[in-house]
Amino acid sequence: MPTMEVDGQMVSWEGKKTILQACNDANVPIPHYCYHAGLSIVASCRICLVEMESPDPKDPAKMVKLPKLTPSCQTPAVDRMKVTSKSPKAVANQKAVMEFLLINHPLDCPVCDQAGECYLQDYSFNYGRAESRFEEDKIKNPKKDIGLHVLLYSDRCILCTRCVRFTREISGSGELAVFGRGAREEIDVFPGKTVDNPLSANVIDICPVGALLDKDFLFSQRVWFLKSAASISPISSGGENIFIHHNHGRIYRIKPRFNADVNKWWISDEARYTWQFVHENRLHAxxxxxxxxxxxxxxxxxxxxxxxxxxxxxxxxxxxxxxxxxxxxxxxxxxxxxxxxxxxxxxxxxxxxxxxxIDGQDQVFKNPATGAVTFTIRAEKAPNxxxxxxxxxxxxxxxxxxxxxxxxxxxxxxxxxxxxxxxxxxxxxxxxxxxxxxxxxxxxxxxxxxxxxxxxxxxxxxxxxxxxxxxxxxxxxxxxxxxxxxxxxxxxxxxxxxxxxxxxxxxxxxxxxxxxxxxxxxxxxANVAIPQVEKPLEVMEFSAL
Ligand code: SF4
Ligand code: FES
Missing domain, CATH: 3.40.50.740 (Rossmann fold)
Structure with a gap:
């Protein structure tokens, strides 16, 4: 099995993987924003840059150190490679990226639903600077209602384009895009369009910051109070794997649970939002x-x-x-x-x-570019x-x-x-x-x-x-x-x-x-595997991304 050294730890992998994929699988942390295992790789956020040495293709006994930092999300892992995300050069880059991303960020964590499961918050703590050098006024944007379930707070957006790629590659609906250029770049919906496809709320899960928020969950609970149970959607026959997040006997939200063979990283909006019946119109005697x-x-x-x-x-x-x-x-x-x-x-x-x-026919979603099936919502509305x-x-x-x-x-x-x-x-x-x-x-x-x-x-x-x-x-x-x-x-x-x-x-x-x-x-x-939730909520959520 090929093996490389990452920050002093040995990481092995099978098949073709990028450095970041191999590290994620081995639980060796490298910061990343734009990379998502279920989406194409764009290497745009630049926080995952690492220094690396790899065997010279002409003389494999010789190691060659690359003069520039390299995006670990995009660079294939090679046997005997040496990678460091903690060298002074790599750390200086992480601090610079964090400083740049926070220039116009409102720093409103106390009122942001994403607090507690926010990449920006965690990376700011782990990789950022303690103080901001930015003294000018920040750009302020109003929040925007962009769909049945989704709110956009664009001044929190870090332009990772995960949401854009999701609507292009998974739901195939393409409602979101990056508009403007340079300092004026922002995420928005096309004029006259809303994010209302049957998989729309997945963009909330994959947004690494609090830019896309769930109307249904808005201001209802701080995420660190939530407990999690591994469950199966009771809504359709597809058996989508979910987490039920709850507190004090009340359900607050449903999140997808990764299963490579069933639903991958995604769930339908129907599976996500049909839980209110648990607390409505119940018999108690x-x-x-x-x-x-x-x-x-x-x-x-x-x-x-x-x-x-x-x-x-x-x-x-x-x-x-x-x-x-x-x-x-x-x-x-x-x-x-x-x-x-x-x-x-x-x-x-x-x-x-x-x-x-039976609601019509199965809804099959395809990646318009490759034709590959990305998700299926089953027409049969019962789980068993x-x-x-x-x-x-x-x-x-x-x-x-x-x-x-x-x-x-x-x-x-x-x-x-x-x-x-x-x-x-x-x-x-x-x-x-x-x-x-x-x-x-x-x-x-x-x-x-x-x-x-x-x-x-x-x-x-x-x-x-x-x-x-x-x-x-x-x-x-x-x-x-x-x-x-x-x-x-x-x-x-x-x-x-x-x-x-x-x-x-x-x-x-x-x-x-x-x-x-x-x-x-x-x-x-006789031997049904029982799903376990052992990790704290925020670690569990991040591991799914
Ligand atoms: S809204 Fe979220 S997912 Fe979309 S580009 Fe901005 S930070 Fe990324
Ligand atoms: S995660 Fe590698 S550049 Fe964004």
Missing amino acids: CHRMQYGSFVETSWERAYAQTTEDLQKAVRDNGPGSTAAVLSPFASTEEMFLHAKFARSIDPQAWLAVTPPR RRGAEKITAHFGGNACALEELAEKIKNKKVMAVLASADPLPGMDKPVLAAIGAAPTLIALTSRHTGLYEKAGLSMPTCTWAEKAGVYENCDGRIQAFQQAIDPLENCRSDGRIFWDLLAHEGTHSAAAVRHEMAAAGLADY
Whole structure:
């Protein structure tokens, strides 16, 4: 494996890499602004310049020292190279670049959302000068609304052009550009255009300073208060890897989590902003219908009534008169317990899966210059249809589509239904239309609407952020997600509810259910890799850039 020496440390790499790429992979710090692993290399910011010696191509035994500083982001790493980013010449350059970038910078860190995860702030501390020699008035620019989610504070911009390259190379929409020349250069949108493409908010993540900010997160939390959980987007079947940033039981934002095989560095705006349902319109108590109105009931009574109602349906109408409706928004572990519980009461219970909503066709983004696919937003709007199908196939026996189940309910063949509802507003409409007329309807739902209105008994459940589990994306990739926040007041996850109903021993956990699933023959779930977040937030965010 080729190896080079960087600031006294040995760095090895495989394949073709630039000096900066090899150092980033080996966690050897070299400052950089304009370089981003997911974008083309422009070497414009000049803070990554290093001094280097490399073997003479004509006489490899001889080392040649380059007289000038070299951009490490653009220079290929070569075996036996010697690189220093700490020589007096390199350090003088870093200080000069920092001084130049801060000339017109407003230095408004106390009111800037980027503070705490800002390259300019950190590099100013690590590589900058203690004092400014600039005495003239700074250029001031007003903030500008440039898109549905994005605000531009152009006097904080360091003109790294990451955002411009993103809209040209990844979203292919090209709304942003550098306008003007020399001291008048600035980032802006083309006249009459806004940054409203379905991947638009990624420019906020890749902006290394506080020039592009998220309207949704604006002034809502200092980033050093946020905790992070590694999760999977619950919005579509693509299985985009995300971080949920939260504090005191409340979600504040969603950020992309790098996965080379799924979403790389990016996520769709849909995955980023569809989390408010976690805190809206939630149920906090079990309810049962009594004389035409809902009354609160305890978890113990709800559990007892669930078992009694289902057993009564089987007693009165025979096996096969009950059904379990699985939600493709539930984790695979939860669906396993759901089906197991339904079959423990009625061995011929019907299993049905709520069909996911399909929004048109997959949206495929391409780099206009190369034609390479850069991102795909899946049309199927549920994270775990594949998992639901796998569980249904595993249990075998009576299984049917939701429309068929509706027919059976209409013909009084199925009298009792235990349904897990989809958590997103409006998404349980198809299931509601199909099973709303069941004489006995028991709903596991997190929301006050939809199935809750029709159910004779409803139990308040957790959203994906309040539990752990696995989803299987449309490509058959099984991905685990961590619990981010505690279950909201009095809510329980579907998994916990079925664990209790099955009278399983011990405390419910997704890992315990996966163990049980593997023992039952679902071998894919024996060794699921659990994503970990061990680094502090700012280090984690930077490593993703
Ligand atoms: S707005 Fe941010 S990402 Fe875009 S050029 Fe300026 S500093 Fe770079
Ligand atoms: S990171 Fe190398 S010049 Fe900007």
